Amino acid sequence: MSFFRILTTGFTRRTSISRTQQSNVECHRNSCNHDTIRVPIEVVLSDKCNKSLAFTLEERQRLCIHGLMPACVRSYEEQMLAIESNFHSFETNVARYRYLRALRQGYERLYFQFVSKNVQIVLPIIYTPTVGVACTIYGMLYRGITGIHITKHDRGHIKQVLGNWPEQSQVKAICVTDGERILGLGDLGANGMGISVGKMELYTALAGIPPSLLLPICLDVGTNNKMLHEDPLYIGLRDKRMKGDEYVSFVDEFMESVVETFGRETLIHFEDFATPNAFMFLNRYRDCYCHFNDDIQGTASVGLGGLLGIQRITKKPLEEHIILFAGAGSAVMGIAYLLKTELMARGFTEEEAARNIYIYDQGGALTTGRRDIPENLVVFAKDMKKIKKLEKLVEKVKPSIIMGATSAPGLFSEKIIRTMAESHERPGIFAFSNPTNKSECTAEQAYQFSDGKAIFSAGSPFPPVEFNGKRLTPGQANNCFAFPGLVLGTMTVLADRMPDEIFLLAAHELSKFPTDEDLAGGRVYPLVKQANEVALKIGVKVAQYLIENGFAKRPLESAEVQEYISKNSYQLEYGSALAETWKYPEMKPHPSTAPFEKKLKGKK
Structure with missing residues (x-):
């Protein structure tokens, strides 16, 4: 498809214009020469199509935008240099996030060109850890439409709300959150939209999925965060969260409305729901919709991938490792379940697969004597005495791998790390909690307390560490x-x-x-x-x-x-903004029209 066709079809698809706007478009058309392309200026300079200073002089003249920008025609390299210079001119990551949001809303293709070229420096801004901070002040950063907000007051009309999306005929995937458990930051309500937007931008930047196929959604069912109720810039409902059957019925209607509006094969990505709700919806819709929960299943893939990496380093099968999970939220449940599935695929029974897997939460070690164990984790409960402190549990079971997803900074103490290093040649330490200041330990602590023996990975990026003259590079266990x-x-x-x-x-x-x-x-x-x-x-x-x-x-x-x-990946290159033309052979007039042709030539 030529860039011109993207312009024209995009206008028809995205925009319904008023009579006044139509009049403006006609004025724009009439002011152009007859041999120019009649594309409305609203389309040419829209976020989907705007090439900024990359429009050639011919394109500017024929599209009737000549003079609306300086004479300079920038190359791709020059545009990237300009964005990079602006990006680095900001002193804080939140300011860089704000700049990138403005860039996305004004110049979509230019934005994805920059992100794809600079994944390493941009990812920590549009994703963890900065996106979490941005969500806490999302009301202040809000600049315009980025997706659909559906409130609890829209019950009975959710399909109508979804139908308001200008590109509804193209939507093939949705990322939805209700904002109750944003990273390690808790209930952020409607501010959680920032997470849905960030996730879907990575669909495009990393997997080449066209953004026109994607729709971020926030289910605004209220928030129990009193600080947001009192925040004059908060963008959501200042009500307590909807709960119970009413809440489940609301989400049921949402799911039904999605497939009715966008089609049965629409992929639905659940993000940052509270753990009980996350598992409940995952199981409730398992046989009904094409859906997944990234906090549970995406994290599980990344977590198990890291464990398989430890297996490669130690040359020791996973079933022989003693693995301790700290935390019993959606991340740990997901990883533990997928690890059990992996071991059962190797021929072990469920009980055998769970034998060397220990879980610790706020109530201490998961033991058979406890009555507050989530159903998903019962198989991992051990017949042992109650152990309240993590340090004592580590001392008793001597894990070779520990994984934390607790949002409890410093949980992996010096004593814990040293105990593991004394018992194992290469202990695996995974501090999954986001953002960085919630990490269970830092890379430096893991290497220092283990005398450089630790295999360390974290959910957020940590810089390399020099230890005893050796450069140690932490892994990043990123869901991306x-x-x-x-x-x-x-x-x-x-x-x-x-x-x-x-x-x-x-x-x-x-x-x-x-x-x-x-x-x-x-x-x-x-x-x-x-x-x-x-x-x-x-x-x-x-x-x-x-x-x-x-x-x-x-x-x-x-x-x-x-x-x-x-063939179907999102194209980062602009392409021509002009319609393709081609030559026809000279077409002779019908003989019966010859006298009229002679008369016309005579008049000229």
Whole structure:
């Protein structure tokens, strides 16, 4: 499709204009020469189509925008330099986030060009950890439409609200949150929209999924955060959260409305719901919709990928490791479940798979004597005396791997890390909590307290650490290594379900990325700059699995997947803003019109 066709069809699809606007468009058309392209200026300079100073002089003249910008015609490299210079001119990450939001809303393709070229420096801004801080002040940062907000007062009319999205005929995937558990920051209500937006931007930046197919949604069912109720800039309802059957019925209506509006194969990504609700909806809709929960299943793929990396480094099978999870939220439940699934796939019974897996939460170690254990974790409860302190539990079971998702900074104390290092040659330490200031320990602490023996990974980025003359590089256990590829594969084949097996598959593909040299340095995850490669590799494998196991609705063969993805990926290049033209041979008039032709020539 030419850039011109994107302009014209985009206008028809996105915009319904008033009579006054139509009049303005006609004035714009009439002011142009007859040989110019009649494209409304509102379209030419829209966020979808605006090339800024990259419009050529011919394009500016023929599109009737000549003189609306300076004479300079910037190359791709010059545009990237201008954005990068502005980006680095801001002193804080929140200011950089604000700048990138403005860039996205004014120049969509330019924005994704910059993000894709600079993934390593941009990801911590539009994703963790900065996006969490941005969500706490989202009302102050709000600049315009980024998705759909559906409130609890829209019950009975959710389909009408969804129908207001200008590009509803194109939507193929949705990321939805109710804002109750944003990262490690708690209930942020309608401010959670920032998370849905950030996740879907990574669909495009890392997996090449066109943004026109994506729709961020926030379900505003109120918030129990009193600070937001009192915040004059808060953008959501200042009510307490809707709960119970009324809440479930509301989400049921939302799910039904999504498939009625956008189609049965629409992928629905649940994000940052409170743990009980996250699992409840995951199980409730398992056989009804194409959906997944990234906090549970995406995190599980990344977590298991890291564990498989430890297996590669230590040359010791996972079933022989003693693994301790700190926290019993959605992340830990997801990883523990997928780890159990992996071990059972190796031929172990459920009880055998759970034997060396320990879980610790606010109530202490999960033991059979406790009565407050979530149903998903009962199999991991141990027949042992109650242990309240994590340090004592570590001392007793001597784990070779510890994973934390608690939002409790400093939980992994010096004593815990030293105990693990004394018992194991290469202890695995995963501090998953986001943002950085919530991490269970820092990279420096992990290396220092283990005398450089730790294999350390975190949910947020940590810089390399020099220890005893050796440069140690922490791994980043970032969900961006899983969900873009999972979504890409599922959307490619129009699957009607996302079976558990694809999350296991994603974990194995992820674990293969680090080289032997990476592993020697203790890094079990790819570098963030490799995230595009990871997404494509996982996307292809997922699509092929879904085809081969009967989940695909698009008639594709496994061998055709990679080519199909390549042809349908979002194009970062601008292309020409002018319609394509071609030559016709000279067409002779019909003989019966010859006398009239002679008369006309005579008059001229």
